[in-house]
Amino acid sequence: MPKVTIDNIEIEVPDGTTILQAARMIGGDVVPPAMCYYSKLETSGGYCRTCIVKVTQGSAKDPRPMPKPVASCRTPVMDGMVVQNRTAPDLLEARNGVVEFLLINHPLDCPICDQAGECHLQDLSYENGLAKSRYEFKRREFDKIDIGDKIKLHMTRCILCYRCVKVANQLCDGRVHGVLNRGDVSEISTYIQNSVDNDFSGNMIDVCPVGALTDKTFRFKSRVWFTKPMDAHRDCKKCDGKVALWMSNNEVLRVTGRKDTYGELESWICNECRFDKKEVSDWKIEGPRKIDRHSVISQNHYESLRQLKIDVSKQKNIAEKAHQDNK
Amino acid sequence: MSRQLLLEHINTPGIRGIKAFREKGGYSALEKALKTMKPDEVTEEVKKSGLRGRGGAGFPTGMKWSFLAKPDGVPRYLVCNADESEPGTFKDRYLMSHIPHSLVEGMIVSSYALGANTAYIYIRGEMLYVYHILEEAIAEAYEAGFLGKNILGTGYSLDLYVHPGGGAYICGEETALLESLEGKRGNPRIKPPFPAVKGLWQSPTVVNNVETIAAVPHIINMSGDEYAKIGIGKSTGTKLISACGHINKPGVYEIELGVPVEEFIYSDKYCGGIRNGKKLKAVVAGGSSVPILPGEMILKTPTGEPRLMSYESLSEGGFAGGTMLGSGGFIVMDEDTSIVKNLWNFTRFYHHESCGQCSPCREGTGWMEKILHKFMDGHATLKDIDLLWDIQSKIEGKTICPLGDAAAWPVASAIRHFRSEFEDYVRNPEKIKDIKHYYRLNNLQPVS
Ligand SMILES: Cc1cc2nc3c(=O)[nH]c(=O)nc-3n(C[C@H](O)[C@H](O)[C@H](O)COP(=O)(O)O)c2cc1C
Numbered sequence: 099m100p101k102v103t104i105d106n107i108e109i110e111v112p113d114g115t116t117i118l119q120a121a122r123m124i125g126g127d128v129v130p131p132a133m134c135y136y137s138k139l140e141t142s143g144g145y146c147r148t149c150i151v152k153v154t155q156g157s158a159k160d161p162r163p164m165p166k167p168v169a170s171c172r173t174p175v176m177d178g179m180v181v182q183n184r185t186a187p188d189l190l191e192a193r194n195g196v197v198e199f200l201l202i203n204h205p206l207d208c209p210i211c212d213q214a215g216e217c218h219l220q221d222l223s224y225e226n227g228l229a230k231s232r233y234e235f236k237r238r239e240f241d242k243i244d245i246g247d248k249i250k251l252h253m254t255r256c257i258l259c260y261r262c263v264k265v266a267n268q269l270c271d272g273r274v275h276g277v278l279n280r281g282d283v284s285e286i287s288t289y290i291q292n293s294v295d296n297d298f299s300g301n302m303i304d305v306c307p308v309g310a311l312t313d314k315t316f317r318f319k320s321r322v323w324f325t326k327p328m329d330a331h332r333d334c335k336k337c338d339g340k341v342a343l344w345m346s347n348n349e350v351l352r353v354t355g356r357k358d359t360y361g362e363l364e365s366w367i368c369n370e371c372r373f374d375k376k377e378v379s380d381w382k383i384e385g386p387r388k389i390d391r392h393s394v395i396s397q398n399h400y401e402s403l404r405q406l407k408i409d410v411s412k413q414k415n416i417a418e419k420a421h422q423d424n425k
Numbered sequence: 426m427s428r429q430l431l432l433e434h435i436n437t438p439g440i441r442g443i444k445a446f447r448e449k450g451g452y453s454a455l456e457k458a459l460k461t462m463k464p465d466e467v468t469e470e471v472k473k474s475g476l477r478g479r480g481g482a483g484f485p486t487g488m489k490w491s492f493l494a495k496p497d498g499v500p501r502y503l504v505c506n507a508d509e510s511e512p513g514t515f516k517d518r519y520l521m522s523h524i525p526h527s528l529v530e531g532m533i534v535s536s537y538a539l540g541a542n543t544a545y546i547y548i549r550g551e552m553l554y555v556y557h558i559l560e561e562a563i564a565e566a567y568e569a570g571f572l573g574k575n576i577l578g579t580g581y582s583l584d585l586y587v588h589p590g591g592g593a594y595i596c597g598e599e600t601a602l603l604e605s606l607e608g609k610r611g612n613p614r615i616k617p618p619f620p621a622v623k624g625l626w627q628s629p630t631v632v633n634n635v636e637t638i639a640a641v642p643h644i645i646n647m648s649g650d651e652y653a654k655i656g657i658g659k660s661t662g663t664k665l666i667s668a669c670g671h672i673n674k675p676g677v678y679e680i681e682l683g684v685p686v687e688e689f690i691y692s693d694k695y696c697g698g699i700r701n702g703k704k705l706k707a708v709v710a711g712g713s714s715v716p717i718l719p720g721e722m723i724l725k726t727p728t729g730e731p732r733l734m735s736y737e738s739l740s741e742g743g744f745a746g747g748t749m750l751g752s753g754g755f756i757v758m759d760e761d762t763s764i765v766k767n768l769w770n771f772t773r774f775y776h777h778e779s780c781g782q783c784s785p786c787r788e789g790t791g792w793m794e795k796i797l798h799k800f801m802d803g804h805a806t807l808k809d810i811d812l813l814w815d816i817q818s819k820i821e822g823k824t825i826c827p828l829g830d831a832a833a834w835p836v837a838s839a840i841r842h843f844r845s846e847f848e849d850y851v852r853n854p855e856k857i858k859d860i861k862h863y864y865r866l867n868n869l870q871p872v873s
Pocket residue numbers: 477478479480481482483484506507508509510511594595596597598599600632633634635637638826827828831
C-alpha cells in the first residue's frame with residue numbers, strides 16, 4: 099500500500115487511491131475543494147481545476163517534483179509522494195485564480211437563487227475569492243429552460259462541471275442530455291429541448307454544485323435556511339427510499355437525497371420519492387439531519403452569520419423581496 | 426546544408442500518382458521493412474535516427490513507439506494527425522497534397538513497426554480536396570498490393586482509412602482527436618491514461634504528425650544512423666518550415682535542421698529577406714502558440730551566438746529569452762507590424778477554439794480577448810497590462826490540455842518583449858493607425 103504525505107501528514111492508502119481521496123481520508127483542512135469530482139460518478143473530475151495541488155515529490159522511486167499543479171481528483175498517489183495543499187502559498191494563489199475564473203461570468207444572484215445556503219460555489223468564493231471582481235465586462239447570459247416538467251435549467255449559473263452529464267449518461271437510459279457549443283458559450287442542454295424524463299433524472303439536481311439545475315416543485319418556495327432537514331424513509335420499489343425532507347411547519351417543501359460531508363449523495367433516489375411524495379404521511383421520519391460544512395444551513399438559524407464575509411441578513415431581505423416579485 | 430528528403434521530388438511531374446512516385450524510389454522502404462526487417466528492428470532504426478515529433482512538442486518518435494503497450498489479444502492503432510490548424514502552419518497540407526504517397530508509405534511502414542492492422546489519417550475537415558487526394562492515393566496503394574490482406578505476400582495486413590475532422594483546432598490535440606475519431610465531441614481527455622495505454626477505443630494507440638510519419642521511409646532506406654548525421658546535435662534530419670508574413674518568398678521550405686535563422690530569413694534560397702526593404706521587427710518561430718521574439722533576439726541567442734533553426738537553439742534562453750521550433754510555422758513581422766493587434770488576433774483565435782472543459786482556459790481566453798479589445802478600441806489603461814499578465818499566468822499550467830498554455834504564452838511573450846508598445850496604445854491612442862481607423866469608421870473623437 100502506497101504512503102503519501104499531504105501537508106506534512108502521512109497516510110497509507112490502497113493502490114489506485116487519488117490524492118483527493120487520500121486527503122479526504124485524512125480529513126479537515128488538507129482536503130482540497132472539489133467542484134466537479136463526484137465519487138459516485140465514473141469519469142467525473144478533472145474539469146473545474148479547483149482541486150489542484152502541488153506535488154513536490156513524485157514518488158519514492160522518482161522524487162522529482164511535478165512541473166505543474168495537478169488535479170488531485172484525477173491523480174493517483176504513488177508510494178512516497180509528497181503533496182502540498184494549504185501549506186503552499188503559490189498553490190493557494192493559483193487556486194484563487196481558478197475560483198476567479200469560475201466567478202467572472204457567474205451572475206452571483208444568490209439573493210434570488212434557490213441554491214443559496216447550500217451552494218458550493220458560494221462556499222468556495224468565501225474561502226478563496228477576491229473581495230471585488232476584476233472583471234468589468236458584461237457577464238454571459240442564457241435563457242432559462244425547462245428540461246422536463248420537474249427540472250429547471252438556469253444555464254447562466256452553470257459552471258460546466260459535467261456532473262449532470264454523467265448522471266444522464268450513467269443513470270438514465272438514452273442519451274438526451276449533454277453539452278452544446280464550445281468554449282465560453284458551451285451550454286448544458288437536451289437534444290432539441292427534449293425533456294429529460296427518467297426515473298432517476300432528478301439526481302441531476304442534487305449533483306449540481308450550483309443553482310443551475312433546480313427542482314421546479316420547490317422553486318422559490320422558501321430559502322433553504324428556513325427549512326429544517328429531517329431524515330426520512332419509505333418503502334420504494336425503485337430506490338432505497340432514504341431521503342432528506344426539507345420541512346417547514348410540518349409541511350414537506352422539498353425532498354432530496356442525503357448528502358455527506360462533501361456534498362455527495364449517499365444513494366440515488368428516484369423521481370417518485372423526490373417529486374411526488376410531498377405529504378408527511380408518505381414518510382417515516384427518523385429525526386433531524388445534521389448538516390455540516392455548509393456555510394449557511396449549518397449555522398443553524400444565523401447565530402454566527404456575522405462571521406461570514408457576506409452580509410446574509412441583507413441578502414435575506416433582498417431575497418424575500420425577490421421572492422415576492424417572482425411569485 | 427541543403428539535404429532534401431521529403432520534398433526532393435516535389436517538382437517531378439505526376440508525383441501525386443503512384444507511378445511517378447515509384448519511379449523515384451517510392452515504396453522501396455516498404456518492401457525493405459516488410460520483407461527483410463522485424464517490426465522491432467524498424468522501431469530500433471527510428472530510435473537511432475533521433476527523429477522527433479514534427480507536430481509541435483518534438484518528442485522522440487522511437488521512444489514514443491517503444492512506450493506502446495502490447496497486451497495480448499488487444500488491437501493497436503496508428504493514427505496520423507493531419508488536423509493541421511495552428512495559425513502559421515501549412516506544411517502537412519503541402520506535403521499531402523503534392524506527394525500523398527509519401528504519407529501512405531510512411532503509414533504502412535510505421536503500422537508494421539507498431540503491429541497495427543488498422544490505421545487512420547485524421548485530416549482537417551476544411552481540407553476536403555486533400556482528403557480526396559489521399560483517398561485516391563490509398564486506392565492506388567490497395568491496387569498495387571501495398572495495403573489490404575497479406576501485403577506483398579508477407580502475411581502482414583493493414584487497412585488504412587482517411588477521416589475528415591470535426592472542424593475545430595482542438596481536434597488536433599491528440600486525445601481530442603481520438604474522441605472525435607470515435608464519433609464523439611472533440612474534447613481532450615484527462616490524462617492519465619495516455620494513448621499509448623488506452624487510446625482509440627481504449628486500445629493502445631500511437632498518434633504522430635504527418636511529417637513525422639513521412640520521414641520514416643527515408644530512415645528505413647538510409648538507416649537510422651545515416652539519418653542522424655543530418656542536422657545538428659539532437660535536432661536530426663530535415664524539417665519542413667512554412668514561412669509566411671512580411672517576407673519576399675513565403676512558402677514551404679525543407680531545411681536541414683541547424684540552418685542559421687539569419688540565413689533562413691535573408692538568403693534567396695529561403696525567405697529572401699523582408700518585403701519592401703523594411704526592417705525585421707519580430708518572429709513567431711513555430712506556429713502561433715510559441716513565444717514571439719523581437720528581431721535581434723531571434724537572430725542571436727542570449728550568449729550572442731547566431732541562433733539556428735533547431736529545437737535546442739531556438740529554445741536557448743528559456744521562456745524569457747527563447748522560443749520553440751514548434752510545428753515549424755514561421756511568421757515574420759516587419760517594422761510596421763502592431764504586436765498588440767497581432768496578439769489580439771491570436772487571442773481571439775484561442776478564445777474561439779477553447780473547448781470549454783476546464784475553467785481557466787474557458788473563462789481566461791475570453792477575458793484576455795476582451796481586454797485586448799480595449800487596447801484596440803483605445804480605452805485600455807496601464808493596469809490592463811498587468812491584469813493581462815496576471816490572467817495568462819493563472820491559465821498557464823492549470824489546464825487539461827496544452828491549449829491553455831498555447832493561449833497564455835503569446836500574451837506573456839508579447840508583454841515581456843513589447844511592453845512599451847502596449848503602453849503606447851494606452852498613452853497615445855490617437856497615434857495608432859488601427860485606432861484612427863476605428864474612430865473614423867465610427868465617427869468618434871478620440872478621448873484624451
Ligand atoms: C490544441 C492543440 C492542437 C494541436 N494540433 C496539432 C495538429 O494539428 N497536428 C499535429 O500533428 N499535432 C497537433 N498537436 C500536437 C498533438 O497533440 C500531438 O502531440 C502530435 O500529434 C504528436 O505527434 P508527433 O509526436 O509526431 O509530433 C496539437 C496539440 C494541441 C494541444
